[in-house]
Amino acid sequence: MSESIETVKETGMENIYECIYVDGTVRLCTKNLAKGFTVYGERTVNYNGVEYREWNAFRSKLAGAILKGLKENPVKKGSKVLYLGAASGTTPSHISDIVEDEGKVYGVEFSPRVVRELILVAQHRHNLFPILADARFPQSYSSLVEDAEVLYVDIAQPDQTDIAIYNARYFLKEGGHLLLAIKARSIDVTKDPTEVFKTEAEKLKNEGFDVQQVINLNPYDKDHAMVLARFK
C-alpha cells in the first residue's frame, strides 16, 4: 500500500498524524508501537522508514472526536491513561501508540469474551495493561493501577457518568482530564440525544468537573457524544 501514499503530516496533536494518499484521501494515523502487528485489520503505511497505522474514525470514538474538532487531546506522549471499557482494544491500541513506552494504558474491561482479544493486543504492547474487572468496583483493581492523567470512559451503561465520576475520585490526578463517550441510547432511549448529553454534562459540572467540550460524534457514531472535562 505504500505506493499510494503521498505524505504523512503531523497534526496539531502530539503523536497523531495524517496520512495523505495520492488520490487525495486523508486519514488519521498513529505510529505503530508494535511493528508488524495490526489490531483490527486496519491499513498500515510505511513512510520514511516508520510504520503508521490508520485510525478509523468509524471504529474509534476518540478518532471521531478528533475529526469533529476536539480542541485539545489530553492523551500525550508519556501520559498515564485509565481506560474503562477497553473492549477488544481498538482505541486502546491507538492510545498506546500515542503515549509510547513512557506512558501507560490501564485497560479495564468486564466482558470475558472481548478480554480474550484485548490480551492478544496487549501481548505486543508492554504499555497496555489488560484488566478483567468491573468498573463499578474500583476497589477490585485499585491495587493494580496507579493514578492517571487521563480517564477515558467508554462503557455503554445507564449510569456511566456516575461510574466515571466515582472512578475519577479514585484514580484521576488533580487537573487531569476525563474523556467520556456518552451513548445516549443506553442512558435513556425515550429522550432526545442532545438532551441526554446536556443532563450528563450537567452532572459532571455539579461534581467538580470543568466541562470543556461536548462533541456530537455524528456521522461516525450516531447518538453518541464525547465529553472533555477537567477534574478540579
Add this chain to the structure above:
Amino acid sequence: MRIYLAEHTIGSFAFDESGNLLDYVLNPKELGKVVDILINTEKGEPMPSTVELIQKLKPTEVVIESETESAKMQSLGIKVVSKPHHVGAKVLRSSLAEIAVKAKFAEDPKDIYSFLYQVTLEYTRRKLRKAAQKRDLLAIQAIRAIDDIDKTINLFSERLREWYSIHFPEADKLVEDHDQYAKIVSNIGYRDAVTVEALTEIGLNEQKAKKLADAAKKSIGADISDADINSIRDLANTILSLFRLRASLYDYLDSIMREVSPNVTELVGPTLGARLLSLAGSLEELSKMPASTIQVLGAEKALFRALKSGSRPPKHGIIFQYPAIHVSPRWQRGKIARALAAKLAIASRIDAYSGRFVGTQLVEQVNKRIEEIKTKYAQPPPKKQQPPREEGKKDRREHKKGKKGKRR
C-alpha cells in the same frame, strides 16, 4: 495510633494522615504468588504483607480502602474504618514508581512496570480461565448451533423441494415433513420406484403411502438421468445428516442444561431454558434480572418501541414458546407470562447461587396459577371503548400487526 493503609501489587504501605510514609512490607516479587494474593484480596482476604505490617506497627485504628477486607481485618483485633481513596492510597498511587524504587522493590521504574505488566496479564488470564469454565456458556453455544442448523435445514429443504419437483412435483404438497421428504429422495429417488412398500419402510403410514404411490404413477414431472438424481440425493443426504446432528446436539443440550440450570430446565425445558440464557448472556446475568425483564426477553424491539412511542408494551418475549402461553386465548397470555416469568426469576437465582432443586414445586405452583387464570378469566374482557384518535396520528401497532416482530 491511626494509620492509612494502602495495598498494591508491590506490597502494603502505611501512611499518617498527612500522607507521610510510615512503614511498609513488600510482597514477594514472584509472579504466581502475587497473583494468588491479588485474587484472594478480592475475596476479602487481606494481603499477608498487610497482616505483617499491622502486627509490626500495632496501630489502634486502620483506615483502608476496600470494604470487603474489613471483616477479616477486624478479626486481628483492631478498629477498621473503610474510606475509599484516602490520603495514603492517593499518595501511593500517584507516585507508585518512585515509592517502589525507594522501597527497593525494583531497581528502576522500567523494572517495576515490566513486573506490573506481567502480573496484570497473568491476573487477567487467570480470571479469564475461571470465567471460561462456566458451563452455561456451552449451553448457550449449543442452542445457537441448533438454531443455525434449523435455519439451514429449512433453507436446504426449500431447495430440495424445488429441485426434486422437476421430477416429481406432486410430492411437495403430499409430504409436508422435511425429514420425511428428504428420506424419500435419499432412499427411493426415482419416481418409478415410489411404491407403497418402499414408502412404509421409511415410516409413512399406509394411507399416505398409497396416495403418494398413486400420484407417482400419474405424475406430470419430467424424466431425469442418473447424474441428475444423484446430485439431488446428495443434497437430501446432507439434510438428513443435519437432522441427525440436531438430534445429538439436542441430547447434549438437555444433559448440560440439567447440569447447569436444573430448575429453569424443569420449568420450561432445555430449549427454551437455553434460549433464555442465550438472550441474557449467562446464567448469572439471567439470575440478576427482574421477572419483568425475563418476561419480555427477546421482545426488545417491541419493548423499546413501546417505551418510545407510548404504545402498548409486549406481554411476552421468548417465553411465548412456552406451550401454556401460546395455546391460551389472547387475553390470558399476559397473565400466564407474568406468572411464569416470576417463577423463572426464582429458578434462575437458585440455579446460579445455590443449586438446590425446587423445580417440581415451581412447576406445581405455575400450573396451579395457570388453572386459576383459566377459570377466573375464562371469558374475554369486555371490549373497551376506543378513545377517539387524534387526526393524523397513526397507531403504530396497527400496521405492524401482521409482522410477528416479537416472536421468534
